[in-house]
Amino acid sequence: xxxxxxxxxxxxxxxxxxxxxxxxxxxxxxxxxxxxxxxxxxxxxxxxxxxxxxxxxxxxxxxxxxxxxxxxxxxxxxxxxxxxxxxxxxxxxxxxxxxxxxxxxxxxxxxxxxxxxxxxxxxxxxxxxxxxxxxxxxxxxxxxxxxxxxxxxxxxxxxxxxxxxxxxxx
Numbered sequence: 001x002x003x004x005x006x007x008x009x010x011x012x013x014x015x016x017x018x019x020x021x022x023x024x025x026x027x028x029x030x031x032x033x034x035x036x037x038x039x040x041x042x043x044x045x046x047x048x049x050x051x052x053x054x055x056x057x058x059x060x061x062x063x064x065x066x067x068x069x070x071x072x073x074x075x076x077x078x079x080x081x082x083x084x085x086x087x088x089x090x091x092x093x094x095x096x097x098x099x100x101x102x103x104x105x106x107x108x109x110x111x112x113x114x115x116x117x118x119x120x121x122x123x124x125x126x127x128x129x130x131x132x133x134x135x136x137x138x139x140x141x142x143x144x145x146x147x148x149x150x151x152x153x154x155x156x157x158x159x160x161x162x163x164x165x166x167x168x169x170x
Contacts, residue, residue: 003085004040012041012093014072016054023058039074040089041116048120049127050093053112056124056169057097064165065099065108072096075113075137091116094134096142098154099163107150110159110166113137123170124161131155 004011014037021029062068074090081089092115099108113129132155143151
């Protein structure tokens with residue numbers, strides 16, 4: 001924790017404190033403070049834009065979808081920068097939100113990539129991405145176990161936010 005003191009970076013949660021507390025209770029919330037769930041985030045990202053996205057997921061997307069799968073992580077480029085302690089500083093963060101298929105509706109996905117350098121007041125829609133681009137940036141393959149046509153459909157398109165009613169909270 002001391003590695004972050006006077007570094008200019010917050011201890012940013014990957015699994016969000018707010019969401020975990022509201023959905024899973026106090027003991028799960030406490031686990032979000034483990035350093036394995038922490039990554040350097042600039043204050044305008046962590047305290048403003050990223051926090052707003054986390055709140056929108058819990059208070060707006062979750063009630064609309066009923067169940068969500070959320071995947072979050074850092075994105076690093078080839079130009080490595082580190083805190084004095086050696087902790088690598090991500091260049092951006094991604095968040096992939098999936099509403100699984102139900103009897104009434106097909107799978108829906110929306111994803112975001114937010115760079116470290118934001119003002120914090122931007123519209124969330126400015127950072128909409130598609131899963132294929134996140135995979136290219138991270139080297140990860142998120143939905144490889146899905147049938148290829150389903151995987152390709154889910155990963156190739158960038159959501160407009162319409163299903164999610166993103167414009168209401170943008």
